[in-house]
Amino acid sequence: MARDDDARRREQGKFHALLVATGAIGLVIVGALVGGVVLLSGTVSTAATKQHFLLTHRLLDAGLHFSVRESADDIEAPPLDDPALVGRGLACYDQHCAQCHGAPGVAPGAAALGMLPIPTSLAHSAREWRAEWLYYVTRKGVRMTGMPAWEYRLSDTDLWATVAFLKVLPTLSPADYAARSAGATACGQRETLPSSATEAVGPTLLRQYACHSCHVIEGVVGPETYAGPPLRDWARRAYIAGVLPNTRENLERWIRDPQQVSPGTLMPDLDVPAEHARAMARYLFSHAPPVDAPKGPT
Amino acid sequence: MAASIAAVGCGAVDPPRVPGGNAERGRATIERLECGACHVIPGVRGVRSHVGPPLDHFRQRAYLAGRFANTPEVLVRWLVDPPRMKPDTAMPAVGLTETEARDIAAYLYGLE
Numbered sequence: 524m525a526r527d528d529d530a531r532r533r534e535q536g537k538f539h540a541l542l543v544a545t546g547a548i549g550l551v552i553v554g555a556l557v558g559g560v561v562l563l564s565g566t567v568s569t570a571a572t573k574q575h576f577l578l579t580h581r582l583l584d585a586g587l588h589f590s591v592r593e594s595a596d597d598i599e600a601p602p603l604d605d606p607a608l609v610g611r612g613l614a615c616y617d618q619h620c621a622q623c624h625g626a627p628g629v630a631p632g633a634a635a636l637g638m639l640p641i642p643t644s645l646a647h648s649a650r651e652w653r654a655e656w657l658y659y660v661t662r663k664g665v666r667m668t669g670m671p672a673w674e675y676r677l678s679d680t681d682l683w684a685t686v687a688f689l690k691v692l693p694t695l696s697p698a699d700y701a702a703r704s705a706g707a708t709a710c711g712q713r714e715t716l717p718s719s720a721t722e723a724v725g726p727t728l729l730r731q732y733a734c735h736s737c738h739v740i741e742g743v744v745g746p747e748t749y750a751g752p753p754l755r756d757w758a759r760r761a762y763i764a765g766v767l768p769n770t771r772e773n774l775e776r777w778i779r780d781p782q783q784v785s786p787g788t789l790m791p792d793l794d795v796p797a798e799h800a801r802a803m804a805r806y807l808f809s810h811a812p813p814v815d816a817p818k819g820p821t
Numbered sequence: 822m823a824a825s826i827a828a829v830g831c832g833a834v835d836p837p838r839v840p841g842g843n844a845e846r847g848r849a850t851i852e853r854l855e856c857g858a859c860h861v862i863p864g865v866r867g868v869r870s871h872v873g874p875p876l877d878h879f880r881q882r883a884y885l886a887g888r889f890a891n892t893p894e895v896l897v898r899w900l901v902d903p904p905r906m907k908p909d910t911a912m913p914a915v916g917l918t919e920t921e922a923r924d925i926a927a928y929l930y931g932l933e
Contacts, residue, residue, distance in 0.1 A: 747878075747881075748881075749878050749881040749882045749883065750882075750883040750884065751883075751884070751887070752874035752875070752882070753874075753875065753877070753878070755875075756871055756875070759870075759871035760871045760872075760874070761859075761870075761871065761872040761873075761911070762872065762873065762911045764887050765873065765886055765887065765907070765910045765911050765912060766907075766909045766910060766911065785887065785888075785909070787888050788887045788888055789884050789887055789888055790887060
């Protein structure tokens with residue numbers, strides 16, 4: 524009898540587990556369908572004038588916080604109290620940050636006022652956030668917020684200098700800030716490649732110089748824009764810009780100085796250092812067989 | 822759903838009209854003159870190569886030859902005599918009549 528009961532209980536347990544699993548899968552499917560319908564209906568607003576729901580904002584904020592804390596875990600800040608470093612950081616801040624985040628007594632610029640989420644006052648962040656977190660966010664940026672990554676624009680020294688200044692920022696009066704920024708030296712030059720020049724950095728560099736804002740590029744996820752020609756099958760191309768034989772050296776030259784190669788071209792000079800141009804050219808050439816295979820009609 | 826997401830943005834505006842251009846004749850002209858000897862052109866039979874840029878999504882291309890706004894009149898002028906507009910271009914004037922150029926333009930603007 525007892526054995527029969529056990530067996531029945533086991534059967535019931537299995538039945539329940541199956542029920543729960545089916546329910547969960549059903550919920551996921553229904554959720555995906557509802558999400559899909561909402562998306563396709565076009566009712567989700569993309570207007571930056573419309574605020575987030577409070578819950579949405581809080582959840583995204585919490586997500587940012589946990590993510591940054593985790594990602595910055597193995598970063599260790601160097602000493603940040605050297606006045607020269609702080610001074611250099613002020614120059615970087617004044618040049619690159621104040622336009623969105625404002626400064627003591629200085630309002631953010633016009634573009635920042637219309638942004639959602641709004642760039643926060645760093646007088647708050649500097650007090651509440653650890654130096655390593657500030658460094659991480661400055662270096663890597665925050666996707667979908669308008670906060671750019673500065674990793675490819677500023678050297679590591681300048682990134683830390685900016686953080687060193689941020690820690691001082693909350694103590695400055697408007698008069699202090701005005702006086703100090705008037706005497707600030709220029710923010711330093713960016714370093715060359717952030718890591719070893721391997722093929723893996725090719726797509727990153729192509730993104731960091733916004734190549735995909737005009738070109739469709741294999742291996743680079745971005746908008747489908749055809750402002751410039753798509754760059755797939757690059758190794759098979761005979762010409763660059765219709766004028767220059769397509770070799771790796773010429774491609775580097777073109778990337779670095781398009782106006783010199785073909786004066787009047789729409790392709791702008793993006794101030795690309797030689798090493799970065801080399802890595803991008805290598806990536807583009809590695810992405811297609813060099814010989815044209817015969818193909819039938821499409 | 823995937824298909825409609827993929828198609829987002831296409832067909833939001835009407836393709837440029839080429840007065841007097843006939844897309845079907847244009848396709849035949851492209852095949853006869855073997856434009857595929859330098860370009861990959863969707864829907865066209867025969868040779869294809871990468872000497873020049875591929876011409877897929879041609880309607881969406883903002884510029885011609887990296888320097889001219891991609892409008893019907895400019896495109897027709899370009900097709901008839903490229904070196905006249907950009908002396909150092911590798912694209913030759915192949916002796917197209919204006920009507921042939923209009924036909925080809927009509928075909929190219931059909932490439933979404």
